[in-house]
Amino acid sequence: MGAAASSVSGSPPPRTATFTLDGVGKVYPGVVAVSDVTLSGYPGEVLAICGANGAGKSTLTKLLAGQERPTSGRVIVAGYDGEITTPSAALDAGVLLMHQEPVIVDTFSVQENVWLTGLSAAGRRRPWQLVGGRDRADRTRAALGVVGMREVDLGMPAGRLGPGPRQMVALSRSQVNEHRVLLLDETTASTTEEHFKDVEALVRKEREAGATVVFVSHRMPEVFALADRIAVMRNGSLVDVVDTADTTPEEIMTLMIGEAVMALEPPEPVAGADVPTLLEVRDVSSGSASGISFSVREGEIVGVYGLVGSGRSSLARSISGHQRRDTGTVRVRGHEVNPHSPRAALRQGIAYLSEDRRREGFVKDFDNATNLTLSTLGAFSTGGVMHTRRERR
Template sequence: MNQVSKSYPGVKALESVSLTGFTGEVLAICGANGAGKSTLAKILAGQEPATSGSVSVTGYDSEIRSPSDAEEAGILLMHQEPLIVEDFTVEENVWLSRLNSAGRSKPWNLLPRVSKGQTVQALSAVGLEGVHPQRLAHELGPGLRQMLALSRTQVNAHRILLLDETTASTTEDHFKDVLALVDRERAAGVSIIFVSHRMDEVFAMADRIAVLRNGELIDLVNTAETTPEEVLTLMIGDAVQAMDAPAPVSEAAEEMLEVERLTSGAATDISFTIRAGEVLGIYGLVGSGRSSIARSISGNQTRDSGSVKVRGIPVTAKSPGEAARHKIAYLTEDRRREGFVPDFTNGMNMTLAVPGRFSRFGVINVRKERARVKQLIKQFQVKGGGDTLTRTLSGGNQQKVIIAKWLETDPDVIVLDEPTKGIDVGARLNIYQIIRTLAASGKSILVITSEAEEALMLCNRVLTLKEGRIVGEFTPATSTTDDLIRSSLGGETA
């Protein structure tokens, strides 16, 4: 990349960035929320034209100006949100770029001439040997969908591999598969560009680290000669200060949410209470039943048995809208698929849960809506105005739009399922502050998380899950991440 800049109306995403990637090397691109990381990746992949500057690849005579240029030059992009056709089989998704109906007498038979063994080999290379090739893709969870997309590295020729936040949805076990994949790619002489904000993964994978801030290249460092703390300081401008662990909430506080013997999906016989002003964390591994608890409380999933009460009043919500009327709000784990409407603006998404507040006889009062949206944009520090499409924002800003949307329903109970998934450190701390402010105002908050450190940093109490059942309860002041992890695995805690 030579002096690459990119501007959008009112926003300068990149400013004179120059970088070089080498064969057999992993170059990490790090930066805080809105630093320009994904814009850089899109320009490298030819999906966005640079406003000025150029991108060139050794051995390819032309500049990279389109996706077809990138493909011819041997560039393969793996997106943060995996490109999956949900109604296609796993096998069809592996070979997605090779599907072609041209000249076929049976156009529904789109697969190229490949053997089952080739598909299984591609899946096995990314840890999906147990996934049947004929299984429909929509049956897979976020982590498996991401690994399915990565399986295409085995069937598409490439010299440069761009990984744009592709580990945001993966589990620790699957990250090991990603790491093994990257090691094979490096050994084969591929140049790997790894866009990420997760320091443990960056330091496990990268040879060099380029740090962006506000669209500018701040520094380019050798991984072996720096530390995660130094990189984080470069990313957000100041040293990251750990938040103090919150103290337990007084037992005199009102019991806002009461869950008794709830059974739903993977969760079995779950009971707990949350008091006003309390943040309760539920920590467990993938498949432990965490999301089943969140979705059944909020009307997104049917309860098999058990009860849910808000301020002592039974709640039998069968939809998120009905739960909202009972003062329960739910922020989904999969924000891009369920959290907002992609083709809506920030303003439209922020007021989506309360349309009646801004309308009369079905007609929206645009002036009234715009005035409120302006307040919310300022309150939650959302990048872009009310007319910006939410899907164009970074993950952290999208999450703030979703939080604003549900807070407009004035909930007493807020259920957050992986609230900082795929969000960089700067935006993550901002989300934490929002959650703590909500708790201080008397809201009861349930945080579902797969990060033990986050649970102890954010929550007054933490429950651990194993195989759908609560197996432990911890307070941050007297517990460590090792305690939570051991408990969720069924081991003894210190």
């Protein structure tokens, strides 16, 4: 009778979850990072996790990946009887985490980095030695091809790669490590639109293979391009889980911040001959940038767009004293400048924010206060001696 009723109703059989977070919480001293979250992911599904900074998104993925132990609740992965309390346990259960900042060993080759995740499982042997000869190179090339990097030199030190390609090498590990759950924690933060196409292809391949993909991102277009469902976090709590087809970016943003999002009027464009030119670049060539000319007026924002290798970074670095300029002139308020160092560029009113924040944007061993004043040490020192009270103030 039960079978007949099921046939009449036409309801599909219940799905078996690949993983379940059962009342999971995480408390640090004085901070509740995650509070009583119950959430499941299913085979062949892309589950997005959205939330503002500090909402608990990354902590949630770290709990699922065994990088943090839950203060309360359980992390359950189907088919695995043990507790997910260590990264190795998560890997054994088939959970693979890709970080926002790619884990890359600069002195290892590209090929060695592709096989890096298997290092602990390989014992004393390096994981890339477990697969030999042409088969090793073919498998590496196939893995990199999934993320658009088939033509990269496998023997090149990974330290020579830019931020986007570094992330792509890290993502290629998903093709040489068995898994059922793939966690992408803000992995598109350092990639270009060009590389997002490769991430999109990877996610669709994972979905077709029956894996569960957890996609953590702030970028609404990416979320709506990839996700089947969206879980929204706010202040460590799970606010709602909605089907992507049944919601809008505006509704998700409202759930994230707890109030309706008001549309902002776009700024008026800078126009008129009376607006002075602030920056003038004429026929600048440097690195892969060749013969670039443009000007920027006061109060104006000019975007520079291009694919990887088109010369965007070379242009910016040549203007800001990070890279030698081969040809051309740069004028600031009508005066020609040719800074030979970032410090000289700062003195001439030109600041530069690197695309590679981790390696060039700050010193990780310094505290926040020291990092904030790194570019203006002269204002807080006399004869090389720092006035720390003035710096703190």
